[in-house]
Amino acid sequence: MDSLNKLIEHFREFPGIGPRQARRFAYFLLNKNPAYLEELSRLVTDIQKTIRICSSCYRFYSVRSGVHEVRFAATAGTGANTNLCPICLDPSRERNLLMIVAHDVDFEAIEKSGSYRGLYFILGGTVPFLEKNPETRIRLRELGMLLQGRSVSEVILSLNANPEGEHTARIVKAFVTELPLKEPVRTTILGRGLSTGSELEYSDADTIMYALKNRS
């Protein structure tokens, strides 16, 4: 197989990309200048070296910005762990609050709103209605381990205000309620300042602040 067809095969593995689109991507690249292609291949090579997944909240973070934070945490006596993101290491965050979101983009929207100072947990997706094994779709096992190893007083479910988001919230809430924990955890759901069908990713700071205030 020549390199053009090999590239097309790789693009076909991308989520939501069919054979026609994969082919269009490859031809798009063929029409680009060498500098563009060099930068793109450098970024692809660097991604594993510079981006890590946090072993606590499971969000992707840039290692470069993490280096300073790790040093800071070590001097603050919380111990250095290179697999923890700057937010999980930040001693000024409220560690008894854990906000659960579906994806990294939701985390970004909440964080940008500036109205939340607790920690996060990225579920990694939502659960479709017909799914019999929710743990294959979202990080339930990892969430259980985190809650059993740390004292959290409130879990805030911040999922999209659509049927699948609400279905996922019910599953996570039931899972947390049944966990054998030393101290009871309060589970709240983001207030419906988020209008029905709205997505966190596209909500403005005021809407998120209102939804957070009105959680119940």
Ligand SMILES: [Zn+2]
């Ligand atoms: Zn983290």
